Amino acid sequence: MEYSTVCGLEVHTELATKTKIFCSCTTEFGGGSNTHVCEICAGMPGTLPVLNEKVLEFAVKTGLATNCEITMYNKFDRKNYFYPDLPKAYQISQLYLPICRNGYIEINDSINGGKKKVRIHEIHMEEDAGKLVHDEWSDCTLVNYNRCGVPLLEIVSEPDISSADEAVEYVERLRAILQYCGVSDCKMQEGSLRADVNVSVMPKGSSKLGTRTEMKNINSFKAIHSAVENETRRQIDLIESGEKIVQQTRRWDDARGTSYAMRSKEDAQDYKYFPDPDLPPVQLSEKYVSDIKNALPELPEVKKARYMNEFSLSEYDTSMICSSVYFVRLFERTAEITGSPKDSANWIMGELMMHLNESSTLPENMNFNIDSLGNIINMLKGGKISRDSAKKVFKAVFDSNVSPEQYIKENNMEMMSDTSAIKDAIESVIAENQKAVAEYKGGKAQSFNFLIGQSMRALRGKASAGEVTKILKELLG
Helix, strand or coil: CCEEEEEEEEEEEECCCCECCCCCCECCCCCCCCCCCCCCCCCCCCCCCCCCHHHHHHHHHHHHHCCCEECCEECCEEEECCCCCCCCCEEEECCCCCCEEEEEEEEECCCCCCEEEEEEEEEEEEECCCEEEEECCCCEEEEECCCCCCEEEEEEECCCECCHHHHHHHHHHHHHHHHHHCCCCCCHHHCCEEEEEEEEEEECCCCCCCCCEEEEEECCHHHHHHHHHHHHHHHHHHHHCCCCCCCEEEEEECCCCEEEEEEECCCHHHHCCEECCCCCCEECCHHHHHHHHHCCCCCHHHHHHHHHHHHCCCHHHHHHHHCCHHHHHHHHHHHHHHCCHHHHHHHHHHHHHHHHHHHCCCHHHCCCCCCHHHHHHHHHHCCCCCHHHHHHHHHHHHHHCCCHHHHHHHCCCCCCCCHHHHHHHHHHHHHHCHHHHHHHHCCCHHHHHHHHHHHHHHCCCCCCHHHHHHHHHHHHC
């Protein structure tokens, strides 16, 4: 029997606010354990939360960018459960009236071809929990509350995803939207974007959904892809062997490429939700939402269409550049400096991508002056440096954020502009290679290429091949 995969994702993204959702503690990543904590986010008795207005703005911005309806009257609820990293023994979230509902993101349909919409059931605001640190050496578990109260958006999709490829593409497109809107840095390696993956299988052609399982806190595209494929196979194997799928929460072990059961899956009633008595409902005005909508940036798909239309870039190059706001910023600044979008795209797709891959560097971790690439391209186009030198300079910029102009000067990489000096070097090459000269004059064309190579070597590549060819022809008659 053939089976279909049914997948839905709950994506959690930490918002790029300077302070936490209900207090003034910093949201900065890192820091000593339990140093970004106050009485409010530590859940001390008698403290009162106050909503960070920037969290509300970012939530509305995300909803509008993902085609959601904005809930003009929304409120916060308490999600009650006991766990060591949750000091209050409840999480402030939104169940009954979430801030955004009924949106969608369009992706490629991996099963039927064309495009498909992955519906967004809701987006709600909530606070993050702390982090448990399992110390295997002293056989104990420690808790770091720095992350408690960091503002989150939970973006819950409908079960519209049909493959591991679609799951990854959905999260990639969602990440790009969040980055473009400036609501999150989406650094998956730091946990600011992570997904709970819900998977079930059903006989192909059936409309009845199977029993689902959930894998928690997956924080890389590779792991999302592996988790969907692995859980699909595991469930099919169980069904084929006559066993039943148990609704449960599972932990994905990326190192081993497998998941294991943590607990039976909770339903909403298990959390005993009720309206938070310390936070008033939020009533939005039409003007508030309209002002945010009018200030939305150009979003990825719109930008992609414009790049292809205005700059005649290929669909592949455009898709790659528009996949990250960090590529977009570099491309637009480089094109502004050079006046050549095509050259800018070629360098990003060529040299930059090569160095990113070789060094396993993520786009958000690029650490060089955004003007440097454009300046290198201009110096190449202006004949100040050769292409080989331009590549060497860019590598130094990528690795060490050097000044291109200073690096070229310190390493004596400028092209020679003195024609007489070039001519003197070529005359020396001719004098030292009379056999090749005679062969060329006797009709052996390859000998001319040899003389060009020797001339370029003598000039250490600091003269253009065109200028060398011209002078060599003149000298050889």
